[in-house]
Amino acid sequence: MTDVLRVIDFGRVTPLRSQTLWHAVAYGVSAGAPPALSFARPSDPYVCVGYHRGLDEVDEQYCRAEGLPVYRRMVGGGPVYLDVGQLFFQICLPARAVPASRLDALRTLLAPAVTAFRAAGVAAWLDDDTEICAGDRKICGHGAGQIGDAVVVCGNLIERFDHERATRVLALADQAQRAETLRLMRRYVAATPVDTAAFRAAMTSAYAGALGLAAAAGELTATELDRLAELDGRFTSREWLAGPAMAGRAQARRARQVKVRSGVWTFAAESGDARVVASVVRGTVNRAHLTAPGLNDSTEAAQRALAGVPLASVPDVLARFGGPGRQLAAAFAAADGKRI
Amino acid sequence: MAHTGGDDRASWTATPPAGLVQVLGFPLVLDRLYHSRTHMWVLPAGPDVARIGMDRLGTETSGTLAQLSFLAVGAELAAGRPFGQLEAAKFVGPLVSPVSGTMLAANQAVVADPGLAERDPYGDGWLIEVSLSDAAGELPALLSAPDEIIDWFVGKVEDYQLKGWIAQ
Numbered sequence: 001m002t003d004v005l006r007v008i009d010f011g012r013v014t015p016l017r018s019q020t021l022w023h024a025v026a027y028g029v030s031a032g033a034p035p036a037l038s039f040a041r042p043s044d045p046y047v048c049v050g051y052h053r054g055l056d057e058v059d060e061q062y063c064r065a066e067g068l069p070v071y072r073r074m075v076g077g078g079p080v081y082l083d084v085g086q087l088f089f090q091i092c093l094p095a096r097a098v099p100a101s102r103l104d105a106l107r108t109l110l111a112p113a114v115t116a117f118r119a120a121g122v123a124a125w126l127d128d129d130t131e132i133c134a135g136d137r138k139i140c141g142h143g144a145g146q147i148g149d150a151v152v153v154c155g156n157l158i159e160r161f162d163h164e165r166a167t168r169v170l171a172l173a174d175q176a177q178r179a180e181t182l183r184l185m186r187r188y189v190a191a192t193p194v195d196t197a198a199f200r201a202a203m204t205s206a207y208a209g210a211l212g213l214a215a216a217a218g219e220l221t222a223t224e225l226d227r228l229a230e231l232d233g234r235f236t237s238r239e240w241l242a243g244p245a246m247a248g249r250a251q252a253r254r255a256r257q258v259k260v261r262s263g264v265w266t267f268a269a270e271s272g273d274a275r276v277v278a279s280v281v282r283g284t285v286n287r288a289h290l291t292a293p294g295l296n297d298s299t300e301a302a303q304r305a306l307a308g309v310p311l312a313s314v315p316d317v318l319a320r321f322g323g324p325g326r327q328l329a330a331a332f333a334a335a336d337g338k339r340i
Numbered sequence: 341m342a343h344t345g346g347d348d349r350a351s352w353t354a355t356p357p358a359g360l361v362q363v364l365g366f367p368l369v370l371d372r373l374y375h376s377r378t379h380m381w382v383l384p385a386g387p388d389v390a391r392i393g394m395d396r397l398g399t400e401t402s403g404t405l406a407q408l409s410f411l412a413v414g415a416e417l418a419a420g421r422p423f424g425q426l427e428a429a430k431f432v433g434p435l436v437s438p439v440s441g442t443m444l445a446a447n448q449a450v451v452a453d454p455g456l457a458e459r460d461p462y463g464d465g466w467l468i469e470v471s472l473s474d475a476a477g478e479l480p481a482l483l484s485a486p487d488e489i490i491d492w493f494v495g496k497v498e499d500y501q502l503k504g505w506i507a508q
Contacts, residue, residue, distance in 0.1 A: 051425065051432045052407035076406070076430035101401040101505035102431040130429055145432035244409040244425065339406045339454065 005208050006036040006218025009200065015046035018082070019071050020231035021220075022090040022154065023147065026074075027231075028224035030148030035093045036218060037207050039200055045083035045162075047169050050076045050143060052244065057258075059171045068169065071235050072243060075143035075154060078259055078340070081169045085160030087196055089113070091207055092152040106130040106144055109153040112206035113140065117157075119202035120194040129262035137190040138261035157199055161191040173256045173268030176277040176289045184260040184279055184286070255334040265337050271330035278306070280337055285309050292324035302328070311335070360462070363490060364497040366396045369462040373482035375438035376492055381462070382438055382482060388475055390439065392423075393466040394457060397496055401505050403428035405454035408435075410446035410468055417441050419478055423468055435467065439478050445469040 010021050018040045025036045046069045047058055055070070058079045063070055068081075082088075091109055098105045107130055114132055117124035117139070124140075127133050132140035132155065142155040166189075167182040208215040220228065234240045255269035263282045268275070274292035278285055288306040290299055302321050309317050314332045318325035359370035372383040379398025383391045399405065410424035417423050422434035423443065446468050450456045457465035472478070483489045500506045 050427070050430070052409060052427050074432065076427045076432045099503070099505070101500070101503070102428055102433060103401075103403045104503065104505050106429055106431060143430045143432075146434055245412055338404050 002212065002214040004034045004218070005204075005211060005213035005215045006034050006038075007204050007215050008036055008038040008218050008220070010038060010040040012041045012043050012084070015042045015044055015069050015082070016071065016232060016235060018042040018046075018088060019048065019073055020228055020235055022088070022092070022152065023074060023231050023235075024220065024224045024228040025090070026092050026147035026150045026152045027227040028221050029092045029094060029150035029152075031223050033221045033224065034218070035097070035211065035213060036090075037204060037215070038090045038092070039203075040088045040090075041086070042082055042084060042088075045081065045165070046071065047079060047081055048073050049079045049243075051145065052076065053078055054243065055241065057171055059169055063169055070241065072241050073143065074147055075145035075152065077141070077143040079170060080141055081162065081166040082156075083162065083165075085158065085162070085191070087157040087159065087199070088154060089156065089203060090152055090154040092150055093211070095146055095149045095151050097211075098151040102144075103130065105151060106142075106153065108210075109144070109151075110142060110155070112210040113155055113203065115206040115210075116199060116202035117192065117194075119206070120192075120199045122192045122194060124192075127262065131262045133261075134190060134192060137188050139190050139192045157194070157196070158189075158191045159193045159196070161189060163189065170258055171256075172258065172266075173277065177256070177258070177266055177268045180277060180279045180287060180289075181258050181260065181266045184264055184266065184281075188261045188264050255331075255336070257335060257337065257340045259337070259340045263337075265340060267335040267337075269331040269334040271327050271334070274324065274327035274331050276328055276331040278332070278335070280311060280335070283310055283337075285311065285314065290328055292328050295321065295324040295328075298324075311337075359486070361490070363493050366400070366493070366497060367462070368395065368489070368493050370486040370489055372462075373479060373484050374489055374492065375482055378436045378438055379496075380436070380438045382479070383466075384472075384475070384479065388441075388472045389444070389469065390441075390472055390475075391466050391469050392438065393461055394435070395493075396458075396461045397493065397500070397506075399458045399461055401500060402426060402433075403431070405457055406430075407432075408451055408454045408457070408467070410435075410451070411443055413443050413445060415443045417443060417470060419474075437470075438482060439470060439472055440474050441470040441472040443468060444471050 114124045140155045144153040163185045172178045204215045255267045257267040259265045266279045268277045278288040285306045315329040318329040372381045379395045407427035417437045419440045423437040424435040
């Protein structure tokens, strides 16, 4: 007899429940409940940070003023703005059923979503960084994690995307970084407004087929309902929101960096009185805004000289601008796009 | 590395690890014990103290490490249960302890720079230090003889290459 894939459509739920429901499912699968494919749509906008990420990456003051709750999820990735224009999906399996290699697990569990996007009419593909794209634009956010003995991979169908607000909720260094981040967000993150019911049906078919499971409408188990109550409390506590103890994290964030999609990011960094705000696309400087005492009339020339330059070659280019250039190169050295 | 003693916790000098060999392109150090399933190594530093880290194959199959977090110093550890979390490619997963005991220290350098665990997995990229609660019962179950460590490691590399998890 074929094992069952529970398909649970939670429908439109509160922002809190749009997170805690699928976490509860993960605990249930960990305890022996059948695998599950679930869907949910948040009724109101909110902000969600990845398990390891600092609250200092979110503009909490803005979020408070706008009435946007902030929650911390148990899977990875950065701070994201979420709203009713996004349909969340989660696939959850026992860890033993998932490849031990995390990258392989991600590819395996995101491939059916790509199939579903295609079935819904979107020319989607999974890039080398396991992001679901159409052309060179990211069309689906994702995160993954092992919760107990279950692995969950989650993502979203972005029907509408508020680029402005998705940028505004982030704590950025200054207006220059905000403008640059918004520009790249508009360029590299796209909505794919397809028929939601058709997408859900395609997801169900794709995941059941890929996993060799028989899809059947499901609901939460008693264990999962118990967990849901606990998770509702945990996710609204200040202690949980603060995140895991990571004494070294502040030191790690020498530059304020924001990833827009894989290989596309902005950063702001300083060295002495020199200051850099730059965007990076696939390892090369896209745009740079430079400030350094003594650079004076050479500022625009230096900015132009950096456009299209591989990050590794930035010190050589800036060396042509003397002492101020070397100071700017030191600021550039703080950026590390591989680990954001 | 060598244990240099201490009153209530281990300390290590920063000398290069002894017994460093290359196995099918991956570095492996033969001066310590290995947990075959989790790719964690255990370097005893006395009867009841050990340092724990992840071997190079473990970091390779995790992807580029973005974040590491550990339980607090003083936390009780159980073999087979998490002592922390690792994030790579937006995937958060447990760092599973190969031994039981009490957390003595977490490597703050590797928290600040997770890439250290990839660049120097057997040296400065260590993860935690532990006071062992059942050394006599648990350490003998780990791989310790150089020949068996190499055989296990070769088998893992070949298996992961076959599965496409690492390059041929």
